Amino acid sequence: MFANKTTRLLLLLVAVVVLAACRSGTSTGELQGTVLDVPQEKGSFVLTDTEGAPYDFASETEDSLTLLYFGYLECPDICPVHLAQIAEVFDQHSDLAREAKVVFVSVDPDLDTLEEIREFLDNFDSRFVGLTGTHEELAAAQEAVGVPPARIFGEGDEYTVDHAGWVIAYAPDGLSYSIYPFGTRQTQWTNDLQVLAALESE
Amino acid sequence: MRITVSRNARALLASLLVLSLVAACGGNESQPNVAQVRVGAPTGPNAAVYFMARGYDEDDVLVSASTDVAGSVEFHETTTNDDGTMTMQPLPSFSLPAGGELILEPGGRHLMLIGVDDLKVGDTIDVTLTWQNAGEMTVEAVVVDPADTMGDG
Structure with missing residues (x-):
């Protein structure tokens, strides 16, 4: 009886330790985002960065873990959540932060100035890259990476x-294996950024 | 000294205790129970407020909201279109059915603070909610990092 109890206690202890190890933030090796059926090549486009200089997306982000997001500054609901979640992973994994490129593209060039885009991104991480361009350049960029073009409706109070x-996440090998819809959890980001960073180009 | 209490008095005290506990637990059945009120730290001109409201014994409607720290407050809903794009549209009010729930969360319904002051994580702000039946109530919202508005830790 005593032996059984000890065994049970030991088993319980082992289970607790195993569970703790699983939860300690080490990656599982498998992607938890929305995995694409066929990995996509990185698209190529040129927009203007927050310094006013041309930014060639494909060449600037070559060999880097790259996260690309299209949004706009007056979006208080979902845009900040994605960026804050990524910034939180970088806070805890400085090695990832050094290697990765996070690129935010404002699709609202009429309202968002380069200076405002910079201020917005500095809320999260001053290393985040901010881009915008003309409506034509933005349409071309969205087409190049295969996202539906943003649409701007109305003005004033009805503006949306x-x-x-x-x-969109691109591994250092230049391929996108997965995307991250709104609702991605912090633990999924932490796992996947580490998994993707390990996919070096050969 | 020993205090003696009759059996009847003890029963009375016990019922009083139970009643006061029920009252303290927010068992008030005449107004919505609003919890987990949070606002994402502003990263631009606007910020979003989220909460969970539990309905009481009659239907109610949240008709307006206000706060000293923003120019105005609008009711918005983010929805996902067929092509995966997300859109935000204004709504006139939010319904809270009797005994039901009204959940404001990222990627769904939220109060949008227009022209919000500079708020820092950890600050608290007062938000006044006006319900069609229950009237006005003021709740305290905690300013959190946008990553934490999801309630994800």
Whole structure:
């Protein structure tokens, strides 16, 4: 009886330790985002960065874990959540932060100035890259990476922007294996950024 | 000294205790029970407020909201279109059915504070909610990092 109880206690202890190890933030090796059936090549486009300089997306982000997101500054609901979640992972994994490129594209060039985009991103991480361009350049960029083009409706109080709600992730090998829709949990981000960072180009 | 209490008095005291506990637990059945009130730290001109309201014994409607720290407050809902894009549209009010729930959360319904002051994580702000039947109530919202508005830790 005593032996049984001890065994049970030991088993329980082992289970607790195993569970704790699983939850300690080490990656599981499997992607938890929305995995694409066929990995997508990185698209190519040129927009203007917050310094006013041209930014060639494909060449600037070559060999880097890259996260690409299209949004706009007056979006208080979902845009900040994605960026804050990514910033939180970087806070805890400085190695990832050094290697990764986070690129936010404002699809609302009429309202969002380069300076405002910079201020917005500095709320999260001053290393985040901010881009915008003309409506034509933005349409070309969205087409190049395969997201539905953002649409701007109305003005004043009725003003709203429909935009893709997901973040596209590219591994350092230049391929996108997964995307991150709104509602992605912090634990999924933490896992997947580590898994993707390990997919080096050969 | 020993205090003696008759059996009847003890029963009375016990019922009083139970009643006061029920009252303290928010068993008030004449107004919505609003919990988990939070506002994402502003990253631009606007900020979003989220909460969970539990209905009481009659239907009610949240008709307006206000706060000293923003120019105005609008009711918005983010929805996902067929092509996966997300859109935000204004709504005139939010319904709270009797005994039901009204959940305001990221990617869904929220109060949008227009022209919000600079708020820091950890600050608290007062938000006044006006219900069609229950009238006005003021709740305290905690300013949280946008990553924590999801209630995800």
